[in-house]
Amino acid sequence: MKKFTIFALATLLYAGAMAQEAKKEATKPEGYKFTVVKQVQGTPVKDQFRSGTCWSFSGIGFLENELIRTGKGEFDLSEMWLVRNCYAAKAEKYVRLQGNFNFAGGGGFFDLFWVMNNFGLVPEEAYPGLKYGEEKHVHGELDALTKAYVDVIVKNPNKKLSTAWKNGFSGILDAYLGTTPEKFSYKGKEYTPQSFAKELNINADDYVSLTSYTHHPFYKKMILEIPDNWLWEESYNLPLDELMQVVDNSLNNGYSIAWGADVSEKGFQYNKGVAVIPQTNVANLSNSEKSKWSELTAKERESMIYKLEEPVSEMTITQQMRQDAFDNYQTTDDHGMVLEGIAKDQKGDTFYIVKNSWSADGIYKGYFYASRPFVQYKTMNIMVHKNAIPKEIQKKLGIK
Template sequence: MKKIVFGLLGLVMIISCGRPQKRQPVKSEFRNDVVIKTTPVLDQGRSPLCWAYAMLATIESEHLMQGDSVHLSVDYMARMLLKDEATNYYFNRNDGKVTMRGMASMVFDLMAMYGMLPYDSYYNNVSVDYPVVARTVQQIARASSSLSMLNERIDKTLDEQIGYLPGTIMMLGARYTPMEFAHSVCRPEEYLSLTSFSHHPFGKPFILEVPDNQMRDYFLNVPVDTLMHTIVHALKQGHPVCWEGDISEPGFDFKRGVAVLQNDKADYDQLDRQRAFETFRTTDDHCMELCGLAHDRRGHRFFIAKNSWGPNNRFGGFMYLSYQYVKLKTIAVYLSKDTMQY
């Protein structure tokens, strides 16, 4: 893939992938080696929906790299999750709380149950305050005396707060149901969920023990060097990767557009990862789409990530994650099965 010098012109190229911004170009220490096409940078606001933004962005980029174009609705994923959460809260007799936190794998779980909608068919022009909506849904579930009453009240509230669901989906002159549209976009079985921790055997799937794994999804466990090779290979082949990991490190700086480890060493190994995970120094905090490879002036390798915090940083909402940051701080990744090579 053609190399692009990420100086003055490179910044304009990256920003053009996001919302138009008038800003002065800045010099960058990075040179891009691989750049995957992306849809515009979005802003998740106060919502904890990074998992949906990142996974849908990854699916969108997969289509763009194949010469197709699709823009998917995060609001539809959020609505279906809230309905699920309300039902669970009702039947669990008010145990716990309605939450919208999750892992990127939940997109596939929700898609399998409810399908998917394109962005143009279901989006809200005014930013939805999802934490407030989640609290309202919980109050409704607590006050409902039957499932039919719950569903009626929840649908009315979500219609008012997020928007009315479309009667039909029209794409290129064809009419789709949400399930048919989802199948036309991708199927969950086309993607793999990978992780790398030594408290489970490698080569076997296991239920990842993080609080946000609400649906108890399985992840294939591979050695960390295999994980990193797979990520790099996928990006070099033009396939985006959905990344889920820890952003609590002081070296994760959105405004600067860079994530590095302050006490960086030459290499981190499987034992380093395991210690950080077991001592909760690596936690499941955030999801982003990995959409490229780069290096700095000293030759250190970086991944380009599309964030969902809006375009207001020096790279128009994109970030550069050091290779060692990703190696140590990754919780899980999601990518097309076509990219897998051991």
């Protein structure tokens, strides 16, 4: 009888503990849950690793998606081919401007088409750009060395630029990234970079860059004043609501988007697979949310919100907020990615499916979800095929 009582008591205690655990599990925050609404077919996620070449990876990723969309098949194109050719051109421009120019590893989306038109394109296997003892891209030494080189040239120690400096710079690029192939074989056929690009049949004139800032007139072209826009390429300037119409229209009609954005916000949490702009002002919260947060300090409130254990209320983004963030260096040309789809969270709020270039790891295997407010607030510019733009906006921009 005593043994039975002890056994029964132990059983009850165990059952109680299990019930308590089940209760805890039931009340545990579930985080963000997403349902895909629309997703464009794209190529696999790649890894820029320790290099400042997101612009090249996102530009190439965007172009690879376009090749799929237009029925040309799946390609793995060389990002370092863009990097190599842009480095040489940036060096020449830096010297021509006597060092009054941003010389770094960054770039913009239109660098892709500038290289394609002037030097062609090559597949990854023809130019991997790894000649310096690394299996992945590590550009710290290359970036520092090329910058030091052009700075010496700008100092002009001979009082006249030598005829050798461009060959010397090219030698650095050859040593680290590899010599540029005049010809290569791909899938049993011989190409030059130019003939390969021609066979892809991509027309650079079909692609446009769009942005949204008030310091230039809307519906006109403007040079986006960011350091990595070394080509001084122009973007069409649209009001924010129309820029977002382009984003939605593109994705809903099967066009991916090259997306230049700032990912320095606290709400960008790649380890949790989301990028959001939480509402931290109690006055702007609903009554139920106000009661939840009113007794917390601002620091406690921010800490709770940025845990992102469940969907949070987000700020309403205005045109002025975008402009203020840009003018105050709170939004900078931080990162290039590819928008490939639209999703909804469990509250029904809109998110965009983003392909990153930090390898196929993380909670969503190289992807993350950016909320609509995040995209509204932190977008620097987008590049799309002109046919992805709604007809009425094309007309306002004079695009044919």
